[in-house]
Amino acid sequence: MVKAAAGEGLLRAQAEGCKRCPQLVASRSQVVFGSGAVDADLMFVGEAPGATEDREGVPFVGASGKLLDELLTGIAIDRSQVYIANVLKCRPPDNRDPRPDEIANCFDYLERQVEVIAPIVVVTLGNFATKLLRADDTGITEIHGQVEECTVGARTVWLYPVFHPAAALYRRPNLELLRTDFAQLPALIKRGAPEQAPLSSSRGTRREDEEPVVKTAPPESPEPEGTDDDGKPQLDLF
């Protein structure tokens, strides 16, 4: 716990001074690194901060965040028990799509976040984070609720894609799918972490009946999802 807190704090400090993406540095109010328990068994990964997150410095505090809290309450988990982060730590101006170079710039922060938090389960919220961490273009509609082993940085976790909460805000039938998928999380956490891959830095997934496959290609830019906090249309959420 102390080690995780120190590691997370160090990474946070590095990100807060990060100037790798000049346009985002110029437009951001602050870096939105992540929030929650640094020893969490359950970690969520979304896309990028929206306007509210940029203002408050905390991920998932807008309408999507409220729904995420509600979904967690539904499975008797409090937000304070989980860790929440995004692929990009800085808000793209005017909610424009994250650019491939920005994703590549920021990806090692996410890898190292997963390493220091060392969760059992990483839940990817929506298409963007799912395609990035799976290094695969399969859409969330096809893959949601299916658990896979995934190696992120040096940590092997159960990867569990679900719809982005904004998708449920825009299409209410997706809320039932989200609730159904969330209901599986307590049992998934109880499994404990998968056997750790003997790799120092990699990315890849496998279903439980497959041999391990490690994908080391640099992050590609998945089709982006907007956030719901600016009242702008949400694209590619489904």
Ligand code: SF4
């Ligand atoms: S998005 Fe990530 S890599 Fe880019 S400036 Fe922000 S913290 Fe740095």
